[in-house]
Amino acid sequence: MIKKCDVKGCQKAGTCRAPKTRELKEYWYFCQEHAAEYNKNWNFYDGMTPEEIEEDWEVRTFGSPIKKRTAQESAEYLKFLNDFINGRSTFDKMPPKKSLPSSIIAAFKTLDLPITASWREIGAKYRALAKKYHPDTARALESSGKEFTKVSSAYQTLKKHFGK
């Protein structure tokens, strides 16, 4: 059975899912028209401080907040975030894709990142994976040590590549 649109009085089918809160656990079901209207008026980050927005974005993107930052780092990060949102990928200089050596591409692949990932994204992903596979925290998994070595070596390769 198809649910009806959640807007009172609307008789159309509620085929579009729209989150009720930013925890994204509960959803409204709207018809296309009402979903578009709802999305337009819904400010996802309403009432949040820049720091909270930042952390929320990190958790969504990388699975965890990256770290506590100084004021200057925060300012830089917000700029990075803005650039990211606005689609300007000027925050990290990357050589043209064609000139990427296969070892670099393999390193990106190991970290499960697109080759367009920025140095900052690489750092965040590496920290997350290193934590996951670190022999001290993942002793139960036999393959963890191997994974940890793989991830670390990919990170070192990219670190050199980015001139860090």
Ligand SMILES: [Zn+2]
């Ligand atoms: Zn409707």
